[in-house]
Amino acid sequence: MTTPEAVVSTGTDLLADAVAGQAVPVTRVDWRPPMPGTADDLATVATDPLRRDANDRALAAMLGVTATLVDVAPAAEVLGLAPGEFLHAGPPITWDRASGPLRGALMGGAALEGLVDDPEQAPALFEAGTAVSLEPCHHRSAVGPMAGVVTPSMWMFVLEDAATGRRTYCSLNEGLGTVLRYGAYGPAVLDRLRWLGDVLGPLLRAAVRSVREIGGPIDVTAILTQMLQMGDEAHNRNRAGTLMLLRDLSPALVTAAAGAGFGADDVAAALRFVGGNDHFFLNLAMPACKLALDAARDIDGSTMVVAMARNGTDFGIQVAGTGDEWFTGPAQLADGLFLGDYGPEDANPDIGDSAITETAGIGGFAMATAPAIVRFVGGTVPDALATTRRMREITIGENPRWSVPVLEFAGVPSGIDVTKVCRTGILPQINTGMAGRVAGVGQVGAGLVTPPAEIFPTALAGLAARARTRG
Template identity: 55%
Template sequence: MIQERIQEANKSTLERILDAQPTLVGIGVAEEVIPGMTKKTILHAGPPITWDKMSGPLKGAVIGGLIYEGLAANEQEAVALAESGEIAFDPCHHHDAVGPMAGVVTASMPVWIVKNMAYGNQAYCTLNEGLGKVLRYGAYSEEVISRLKWIETVLAPVLKEALILCGPIDLKNMIAQVISMGDEGHNRNKAGTSLFIRELAPHIIYTKFDNKDKADVLKFMHSNDHFFLNLTMPACKATLEAAKGIPYSTIVYTMARNGTEFGIRVSGLGDRWFTAPAEIIDGLYFPGYSSADANPDIGDSAITETCGIGGFCMGAAPAIVQFVGGTPEDAIRYSKTMYEITEGENNSYKIPVLNFRGSATGIDIQKVIELDILPIINTGIAHKDPGVGQVGAGLVNPPRKCFEDALEAFVGDLEEKGLL
């Protein structure tokens, strides 16, 4: 009887995921739109963590965030403030937000606002900084801060006005298109960024800003193939947040990493985190770097795999293996294997090479443990020291212990209720 309840709960959870309608509705300032945000709040990727346990990239991003906000003038002041206890560190996920890599969000940062039109909840994410030395990899030099200020004062205002002229953008439909065009929504976003530029470019032209600002905005987006990642992430977050809190559900609605620990959350277990040490990524390294330079797995971008895209859709993006390692056959195999640990298939995100089969969706902790198959994640590799940046990309699995502990807690709850 209890298994019937679990099956029904998982079916309901999957329905909420499939019924979601993530839609881009605007751009706001973090302090003004993100619930619980204050001047001295710093949000970060992954499960909860304290300053003393943060990895190099996350500490570097915190330092940069404090300098950007004017709360510190330099690295020394920022470290002292971070150690003082005055700063409230909290996961992005606790505030309906997500952030790539270090995932640091501070009060003045502009953020995308994505609304799940089916259930009314919203999700938030910063705008992608571009390539090179960037805050998300722990860099905090003058050029990093200057770029963040340009994003705040030029990029975001131009895009905000263009969105007002354009109207809401259906991200679910756009993600479905890009998967059929060779993206997987996590590490390959060439098609997504291109479609997004195509959607907004005519409206950018009609904004009140001068031609140089408009041209700079278009050039900035064009120069960064990962610009669309910061839209797929909140789209997936808005989708999955509506699927949490369903009693008896064993479906995962969060996978996230802070550079020290990997954490998951399960629909039927509410807000509880189940964590274990984050793994080192197996991948391809840029010239001059090796696994000795790598930081453990970091970032909220695994929300894409949690939602059934990213690594789960590698079969749709065979070119991704040139970046993360392996062969096109491997990419197809990864996508096929994920069907074994999921509740169902996505009715929008379809993989052409698999005869347009819907992507594997709804990770079930029971199946993960029973079959001993872990979710596959493709991701960037951050250098272990702050400020160095990306040193490669590859594939990684969550620690099995996260799923073991979650299933044990789930069974414990059933025993407490007298259902076992």
């Protein structure tokens, strides 16, 4: 019997390890059986004549978008929010099913808008439901981090694709810890929100408009390209992005302040706040990713995911080939590191629209660009590299604009494919913050999480049903 020159191994590593121990080269194929119950739907979608071209078009549409920062304005002005209308992160939900952090943020939002004198009075308002309404941010071309609550008076970043004029929106970032988006609603939280509305928002508007008039709008997509080269992954690490934004806006903040009615002290406070808030750029990265992914919506036959979002109770995805339909399952608890004395029992299940970054190929998909992130969310540097490589197995292609230096400048894996998730069983990796499960607590940690597995077979079934109807 002759010794083989090489061996290809699939499945478990037991055989591969035994062969490698005998000095025989082994090629390991990370094969997994498809998710249970998906075989028929996988076969149907695989033979759909629209699928290949539809996915190519969806990926090209996403990659063709350049997001620019064109304005900062109140939600009432740019989103048409009326008094009593609240936006939130994730798929649709009602007050009776809302998680603690979402309730806390809604309570604080009601007090901010003057609908109640005290946040503790707000539950009765939402339980009655006659003077208020809840709607996902995604339904208004917006995204919101964590609880994602947006009220009419909150100021929003306005991003635009110059080629099409399409726009997306996101609120201003409050910082970390005890903040509204993590469900806190104390006096300090509301005071900060009022300052964002009275000072920072108008100052940013003046600066953004000044920059736009002098040299054109700030290219957010280009900043994302640079920050991935500088150690950010644009979800839980945004330090380089925030500093580059501050570099671009600082001169205009100074020169435009007087014309907007603000003095040197206001400018100094704004610069300190943005410069001291490493996550400030996240609220630009998110709408930039949504702007790109929205370009891929409503492409019949495409199996590409265009949104992943969580409301603290449900995790939902939307797919290019199934319109605005949400496929939902239970939000999962993140596995990570906790602040202070907090532990797993204090954390709420995953929440926020910020997984739009992973949907676009950054965040958890680009962990190899930001090995330092493991100190914040847990894991090791080899884990970060392996995660980016693994995400290639469930995506349609890569984004050449957003590259990974340590992986020979390969583009980040982009375009999550429902069929590839169901065929491999590999779930998208998400970097996330953790909110306290009790309303009012705020942030308790950060970590890693994946979607509930069952939502992908459900989405696949929806795609297969459409393919059968066409066929």
